[in-house]
Amino acid sequence: MKADGPILVGVDGSEQSRTAVSWAVAEAELRGAEVHLVVVEDRPAHDEDRWHMVRELGDHVRLEHPLVEIHERIVRGHPAQRLVSRSAKARMVVVGARGRGAITAALLGSVSVHLAMHAQCPVVVVRDLPDPSGQVAAGVDGSPQSRAALGFAFEAAALHHTDLVAIHVRQERSPEHAAPQPPPGAEQDRADGLEVALAEWDERYPNVPVHRVVPHGRPVAELVAAARGARLLVVGHRGRGGFAAVQLGSVASGVLQHAPCPVAVVRDETQ
Numbered sequence: 001m002k003a004d005g006p007i008l009v010g011v012d013g014s015e016q017s018r019t020a021v022s023w024a025v026a027e028a029e030l031r032g033a034e035v036h037l038v039v040v041e042d043r044p045a046h047d048e049d050r051w052h053m054v055r056e057l058g059d060h061v062r063l064e065h066p067l068v069e070i071h072e073r074i075v076r077g078h079p080a081q082r083l084v085s086r087s088a089k090a091r092m093v094v095v096g097a098r099g100r101g102a103i104t105a106a107l108l109g110s111v112s113v114h115l116a117m118h119a120q121c122p123v124v125v126v127r128d129l130p131d132p133s134g135q136v137a138a139g140v141d142g143s144p145q146s147r148a149a150l151g152f153a154f155e156a157a158a159l160h161h162t163d164l165v166a167i168h169v170r171q172e173r174s175p176e177h178a179a180p181q182p183p184p185g186a187e188q189d190r191a192d193g194l195e196v197a198l199a200e201w202d203e204r205y206p207n208v209p210v211h212r213v214v215p216h217g218r219p220v221a222e223l224v225a226a227a228r229g230a231r232l233l234v235v236g237h238r239g240r241g242g243f244a245a246v247q248l249g250s251v252a253s254g255v256l257q258h259a260p261c262p263v264a265v266v267r268d269e270t271q
Contacts, residue, residue, distance in 0.1 A: 001121035005090045006034040006071075010083055013053045016096030020126040023262060024094040025061045025068050030159045033091060034069045035061075040079040050074055080114040087119040092264075097127035097256075113253060116237065116265040122152055124232075126262045134231035134261065135211075137165045139223050140194055141236075147197060149236030149266040154201040154208055156232055156264075163209040167226050168194050169219045220254035227259040237267040 009024045011017050021037060028035045037058055041050045054072045062070055075082050083093050093115060115123045138153035140146050150166070157164040198210060215222045227233040235252055256263055 001091060002089045003091060006036045008036050008038055008083060008086055008090045008093045010079060010095040011037045011039050011054055011057065014096060016127065018057060019129055020094050020096040021057055021061055023126045023129060025065045028068050029065050034071065037070065037072045038083065039074045040077060040082050041074055042076055047074060083115055084118045087121045090121045092122045092124055093119050094124045094126060097125055116252060122264050122266045124262055124264045125256050127260065130231040130261045131229055134229050135163045135165050136232045136234065137167060137226040137230045138234040140166050140168055140197065146236040148268055149234050150197055150201055152264060152266045153234040154205045157208045158205045160231060162231065163211060165211045165213055165226060166198060167213045167223060169222045170214060170216045171219060219251045223255050224258045227261045230261045232262050232264060233259050234264045234266060237265055
C-alpha cells in the first residue's frame, strides 16, 4: 500500500461499478487522492466502446467532484490479477458488488476474494451508496492482526465526522460442533487486547466517539446486522477470536455477500 497513492476502481460499465465509482470519487475528495478508473479488457476490438464508456463515466463524476484528479485506463489480463498488480502503489482498490463482462457476475466469488486475499492495500466492495448519516462499523477481535483494520476504521470515521462502532463477536457454537472450553482468563485476555487496541487509536483520533458492542452469536450475522444503516463496515484479513481462523473464508465472504453497506477488507500489514 502507498499512503499517498491513488484510489483504483475496477470499472466494467455495470450499474454497480458506476456506484463504486461514485463512492470512490467522493472518498478521494475527502482524502485528497487521485482516482484511476481501470477497465480490464482482453478484446482489442472492444476498446473503442470501453474507452467511450469509461470516459463518459469519468466526465460525469468530474462534474460532481471537480477538485478530484481522475484518470482512465484500459489494461489487458485477468481482472483480479491486474488490480492486485497495481495495488502496491494504491491506497485502496474499489469494486462493485456485482459486475459483467471482464469483471464478471461472479465478482463475489473468485474476483473479490482474490483481491481481498492478495491486494497490498485495503479493498472496498460497494453494493449501494451508504446512508450519509451512518456510522463506521468495525469487526475487531483484540489480536495484533486486527490493528490495521481498526486504524482504517478510525481514519474513515474521522474523515466523515461520525462515530465508530467496534464489534467484538463472542462466537456461538452449536452443541454438535462445540469447541473445548478456552483456558481460564482467555476471554479476559481478548477483552484486554481489544481495549489496548482501541486505546491506541483513541489517542490518535480523540474526536471520534467509540461505541463498544460485544454480542454473542455468529460473526457473519452479527456483522451484517451492524452494517444496516452504517456508511462502512471494516473487517480484517487474518483475524482470530470472534472470527474464523481463515478470515477470508466463511466470515468475510459472507459479509461481502450480505452486508448492505460498502465493506472494506483490510490486510494485516505484517503479512
